[in-house]
């Protein structure tokens with residue numbers, strides 16, 4: 001079974017109460033439950049992990065104990081060359097996910113250091129974005145049921 005690691009970056013542990021008009025009202029526990037359920041349906045082994053620490057994200061990426069990484073680097077998206085370089089060094093496929101559409105928010109959110117080293121980016125679909133990312137992962141990693149559009 002392909003292994004997908006899902007990393008949630010800083011402040012995403014506050015989902016549910018954090019700016020619900022921007023990020024929705026689901027908690028991270030609820031989102032993780034949906035991720036695990038969708039992964040099971042797709043025949044993917046998914047591990048989820050949240051941290052507020054940039055170095056813990058770099059360490060998790062470097063461990064390379066996954067076939068594909070789904071990451072919402074949160075605010076580090078816009079600042080972290082260290083996370084960008086870790087992704088580049090490990091060389092596994094990466095899907096960048098954002099709950100909000102970062103391209104229609106403040107100017108400082110429109111630039112992602114991660115986008116250049118990601119396979120693709122999903123932004124603006126709320127928690128559904130993680131499920132879309134899992135479907136994309138299934139396509140990238142192959143081995144799922146025959147997809148009608150691949």
Ligand code: DQA
Nearest residue numbers: 011072074075098099100109
């Ligand atoms: C975010 C967007 C970032 O700009 C922000 O710092 C976050 C969450 C999103 O999921 O929409 O914390 O990554």
